[in-house]
Structure formats: C-alpha cells, structure tokens
Amino acid sequence: MHNTTNYQNMYPGPQNAFDIYHSDSSISALYELKSPYLLIKEVFDYDRDIFQTYAAAPLYFYQNNYVLSETIVNFSRRHQHSFFEIMFVMKGSTEQRIENQKYLYHEGQCCLLNHAVRHRELPFQNTTLYFLMLSDDFVSKLMANDFFFNADGVLSQRQNTIYDFFQKSLNSRDKQYLDFYPKVPADRITPVLEDFFEKLTEENQHFSWGSYAAAQGITAKILGVMLDYSLYKSRKISVNNSKEEYLFIQIQRLLESHSGKISRQEISDILHYSDSYLNKIVNRSVGMSLLEYRKFFMIKEAARLLSCTDKTVSEIIDDLGFSGRTYFNSFFKKQYGVTPAQYRKNSRIQSE
Secondary structure (H helix, E strand, O other): OOOOOHHHHOOOOOOOOEEEEOOOOOOOEEEEEOOOEEEEEEEEEOOOOEEEEEEEEOOEEEEEEEEHHHHHHHHHOOEEEOOEEEEEEEEOEEEEEEOOEEEEEEOOOEEEEOOOOOEEEEEOOOEEEEEEEEOHHHHHHHHHHOEEEOOOOOEEEOOOHHHHHHHHHHHOOOOEEEEEEEOOOHHHOHHHHHHHHHHHHHHHHOOOOOHHHHHHHHHHHHHHHHHOOOOEEEEEEEOOOOHHHHHHHHHHHHHHHOOOOOOHHHHHHHHOOOHHHHHHHHHHHHOOOHHHHHHHHHHHHHHHHHHHOOOOHHHHHHHHOOOOHHHHHHHHHHHHOOOHHHHHHHHHHHHO
C-alpha cells in the first residue's frame, strides 16, 4: 500500500523529493529517495511559530514556510529509509528516538543511520537541522572514486570508518548507526559544515557538466569533517547492542546533560548499577576512569563559559568544582591545546 503524508507534501516539485510508503503503519513508515542524494535544511522557530524548510537535489530546489504548531505532529512518526541519512544539529537540540531508545542531540552532534534503523527526530526548542540523504548507488560510486596518494606516492582507494560502515550496511541489514560527538566547541565545526552545505546547494541549482563529480567531492569533504579525530569522537552502535554498550550510552547522555557535574554515586542511583561496575564499563569503552571521563564534559562546559560569558576563570573553576587553578589549567590545555585565557582571547577574536 502506498500512502502520502503531509510531510512528503512539504517537498513538492516536478517529482517529489521522496516517496513515503506505509505511512499509517504502527511499526514505521518507509522513505524512498528519488534522487542520487538530497540535502534538507529544517529550521524550527518556536518563538514565531514558524517551520522553514529547504530541499536541494540535482536540478531541484524548494523552500517554504509553514505554521510550526500545525506541522510538528508530522515529525513524531517513526520511519526508516531505503538510503543512508546523516543528521546534523547545527543549532539548538533535538530528541532522536532510535528504535526504543531516546537520545538528546545538541549543537554540533551528528549521526549516520543505515537503512534498517527505525527512528524519528523531534526538536523542542529553536533548532536548525540538516539531513544529507545518500542513495546506495551514490555511496558506492563515492567510495569507488575516492583516492589518495599513499606514502610511496601510489594512488590508493581511501578506507575509513564511514566507508567501512557503508560497505557493511550495503551487504547486510543489521540495525547500526554511527554517533559523532564533538570534541571541540560546536562553533568550530558548524560554520565549516554550513559552507559545504551551501556549496552543495549551489551545485544542485546549476547542475551541469561535472556537477555530479563535484557533489561527490563536497560530500567526501563533509565526511572528512566527521572523520577528523581532532573534531569528533565517533562510535558505532548496534541497536541490538549489549547491556554494556547500552549503559555506556546512558552514562554519556547523563554526563552530557549535566556538563559533567554529576557524581559516580548519582549516576549509579539513576541507572541502578554499582558505581564500580559503571566505572569498569567506561574504562573498557574509552580507556579512562569515570572520574576522568566526567572531567572531559566539565572542560567542554568551561570552554563554552569562556566563549559565551564574562565569568572569570576563578568563577568557572568554582562553578565546575575543580580543586585548583593549576590543575584546571593543565587539564584544559591538555584538551584544547591552549590555556583558558588564550582560548577566551581566540574566541573573541573569531567573533569580531
């Protein structure tokens, strides 16, 4: 049975951007891409009750405004795809329900979903999301055409975590996705990605000789940002994951939502597992203790406060509960490569 939802009607044109099958299913709808790739930008403005959408594919561009309160219901439906989808949170945050679990994605975070994963996104504050949808054929050709010169000067086909994920997903329908968590403030990542998205949109609007190859190159550049270890930490997650994998994800979310200011005992009380067991899970996952991993999130919050507030370093240290300025400076420099004072100075220079 083939049904069309209001969500599909948001992207009209000579041909709709994608077809939606089984839209009334209690399990999930199926989205089928009708182009080699599609880039969608969605802006949720709760203050003005406006939903803005932009869609771009080869020789296809569409934009429109809708009443947010009348359309938000369309985003609560669970669905899966016949293609790969990368979701980027460029501003704000969104709840991502993946199968039966709920996760909160903040600015700078992204995830790469394969065909088998059922999910839905639900922003609940002023939020901007990008969705890059890639067909199997586009992905296969992208991997086949992506070469680099190795140390011996020989042209070799590129291999990386994302390509490995693509290849395995093409050969099976295991429910897996890649989660990308920023290691630096989001404003060091989002402008770069925004520039690539604009270039991809412009290429689509004037699709001609070389545009398909250009689109492959821009997409590879976007994936390169996600693969940059200095910018992102990535983790492959199986939806049918083990208890330890699931608990580690829960620990990450708690640390993230509390900016690291949550104790081992508090995490233990929330998750109903001993703090020593949770500490072992973190150690096996990231090679550090829960206390050390907690400080990673605290330092990330310190960087945000240095960039966005006028609080002194001493005030930030007190807010986050660090034992002393020397220890804080050392930990901060280890994570960001500069002192807190230099980081604040650099942030203000970039904002001018």
